[in-house]
Amino acid sequence: MSSSFPTANKPPFNPFGWLIAGIPVMDRYIIGELIPPFIFGVGAFSSIGVAIGVLFDLVRKITEAGLPLTLALEVFFLKLPYFISLAFPMSMLLACLIVYSRLSSDSELIALRSCGVSIYRLVLPAVLLGLIMTGITFVFNEAVVPAANRRATITLNRALKGNEPSFREKNILYQEFRKETTPSGERENVLSRIFYAREFNGKEMKGLNILDFSQNGLNQIVVAETATWNPIDKTWDFFNGTTYTIAPDGSFQGILRYKKQQLQLPRAPLDIATTTTDPIEMNIAQIRQYLATTGEGGNVKETRKLRLRIDQKISFPFVCLVFALVGSTLGVQPQRGGRRATSFGVSLVIIVFYYLFTSICEAFYQFGILSSLLAGWLPTLTILVAGVFILMRINR
Known part of the structure; x- marks a missing residue:
């Protein structure tokens, strides 16, 4: 003899019933x-x-x-x-x-x-x-x-x-800094290079000027018509330009004209050019990454606005x-x-x-x-x- 219990009034299965209860x-x-x-x-x-x-x-x-x-x-x-x-x-x-x-x-x-x-x-x-x-x-x-x-x-x-301008088109400026130890033992940021491009069309930089301060003073100026980032060698390829070497007394020590030259510079200028700076188009991680890329060389007004955002x-x-x-x-x-x-x-x-x-x-x-x-x-x-x-x- 088997016994059974009525099931007609049994409530339907609810996987979240424990939570609601x-x-x-x-x-x-x-x-x-x-x-x-x-x-x-x-x-x-x-x-x-x-x-x-x-x-x-x-x-x-x-x-x-x-x-x-x-x-x-x-x-x-x-x-x-x-x-x-x-x-x-x-x-x-x-x-x-x-x-x-x-x-x-x-x-x-x-x-x-x-x-x-x-x-x-x-x-x-x-x-x-x-x-x-x-x-x-x-x-x-x-x-x-x-x-x-x-x-x-x-x-x-x-x-x-008729285009997709996902980049900054004019006046790309990037300042690279290095850490140096002062006589008092403190670490401070010292300007190393200034990278400026007049225009960016989404593929290449145009109208470039690079000021090199890496040897404790302006020691080199690089001017080029165009430059592109080389992702394989992780360098910049500069085309149709001139390199001016500056002597310690400020005079030109040498002038080199070139058709193509590779320079070991960071990718940061390209990141700056291809990153939107409109806060409503960026999440917190993207804003922080942009600020880390620009460092102390970013536009002061723009940097302050993004920090507030x-x-x-x-x-x-x-x-x-x-x-x-x-x-x-x-x-x-x-x-x-x-x-x-x-x-x-x-x-x-x-x-x-x-x-x-x-x-x-x-x-x-x-x-x-x-x-x-x-x-x-x-x-x-x-x-x-x-x-x-x-x-x-x-x-x-």
Whole structure:
């Protein structure tokens, strides 16, 4: 005789059931309420951004420059990830304001508070969701946005100019430094060579001038019509040029004209010429690699801008977490009536303040008042401190 158990009411197999079962019912409820307005916010804010930042310009290029519609659509969708990434923090703020304001106006938060749930525990689901979105935003900004923006630029330039200018075309300058020990025993950077090319067409450098200071003073000047990088020998091939040897007293010691000459110079000038310097087309690793390549010889203004962008790229994803804290904190305050109509307006005020303060910090950094680290993190930290202060005040 065999026994069997009824299986009609057995729940379907769920491989993530252990994870869901570990989340308290209140957290699941609040997070479930946050997701729909968050998705709505991403769609709304990214649509506004892409319409203002891309759509109008593409329409003008279609009508005035003859940009094909298919390529315009391709550029439009390639630009979309950038505005989606900008919408993540704003949508987090909007969702928290809407949901927590509704819970407060419907007295659901009062019921939870009467059961002994603290304010800190009420905002925890929003903070956790904000933390998750922080990680997603960081990965999205590093893996998707720069590549999509770069591809959009190349596609647009190829369509309008008939080429693919993935390189710097004019005035390539590279300064090579070496380490030397001073009489006091300290190590310092000393200029070794200056590499200058008037033009780069994607294959060869044109109008080259090399100043060699490797022997403690200007000792050689190399001038050439063109030069190309030789990947096999890992040298530069210079064509149709002249080498001037300089004596210690500054006079010409010798002049050598050549058709072709190989020089043992670093590949760095080619890396500088072929690397984009637009921060929205570079991730953090690419910016750091570019700064390491240019070293102390890079354009000072450009170098400072890129150093600031590194800190901003690191701090920006954490705005999702900060906005989640601020939005939920403002929303849990007791409400007599619904604030759904004003949530969007409050979000815009906070967002405008954040970006305005970001611009002010950038200006202070350019004037040397703030460091790149402080200028990149101060807007986020300011709103974080304000959110924590409001939260502690409400909890009293």
